[in-house]
Amino acid sequence: MRPWIIAGSLVGASLTSAPSEAVAPQPHVVIKTEGDFRIIQANGIPNHVTGRFPSRQNPNAIAAKDYTFRVSLKPQVATKPIATGYAWFGVALNGIPFEPGTQEFWKEDRNSGWHYEAVGGESNLGIDQSLAHVQPNGAYHYHGLPHGLIQLLGGDNKKMTLVGWAADGFPIYANYGYQDPKNAKSALKKMRSSYRLKLGDRPKSTSGPSGKYDGNFTEDYEYVSGLGDLDECNGRFGITPEFPQGIYHYYITESFPLISRQWKGLADSSFQKQGPPPGTTAKKPRRENGPEQLNR
DSSP, X not given: OOOOEETTEEOSSOOOOOOSSOOSSOOOEEEXXXXXXXXXXXXXXXXXOOOOSSOSSOOOOOOOOOEEEEEESSOOEEEEEEEOTTSOOEEETTSOEEOOSOSOBGGGOGGGOOBBOSSSSSOBOOOOTTSEXXXXXXXXXXXXXXXXXXXXXXXXXSSOOEEEEETTSOEEEOSEEESSTTOTTSOEEEOOOSEEEOSSBOOOOTTSOOSBOOSXXXXXXXXXXXXXXXXXXXXXXXXXXXXXXXXXXXXXXXXTTSSOSEEEEOOOGGGSOOOOOTTOOOOOOOOBOSOOOOOO
């Protein structure tokens, strides 16, 4: 298959270029089409500099994976948004998965219903400069704008930058889009989500956190239609460089939800997560305050 040139990056052939500080094994991703699907095969090794892993805040080392993701070439909008649950939201062009939320709970109580936010809250989960960290099974993954990848793709403030594909097949862009979604000649603007912090205090309860809604938890936020540029799935319909006729597409924003917590269409089952290696003990990120060492 001949490689595709998209947004100035080679995404239809094997990506084997090493980051500035080599990681063994080398990063590898192949993106191809088979029938009505786009297939992304990757080993999950990032092609850019990462934070130090393992670290005090995140005791997990990056490990090679065996990913095969499949997304529809003809994505369809579902009748209503679909919650992502604990699946990967999508995959970046370099084969690194996007994870919207966390499985970190208030007082480690899954029944509480209060999820810690990986980015923007008070807890330090070892997030690096690409808003990524590592799961107990060695999976390096993004929780927000993948700055290292965006830099390799030529930056984000001079063009719309395709960064990956959602599990439902719709494209994912960094945080700049056309001011007029129907006019590719209109100026670029930074997309604003339509979520905000709830006002006031959290409900008084022994089964959940107290205090003001401060962004430490996913449940601290609410969607307000029309507040920003994007819908409840952090996306919109419009023209993009890769889809000049228009398509629904997602953005990764600087503020909550960063990565959408819902799909606009039907997700492929290949985005369900791989479990930890057999015989291993999960090492959860530490929830503590304080700066993280970002560079290797």
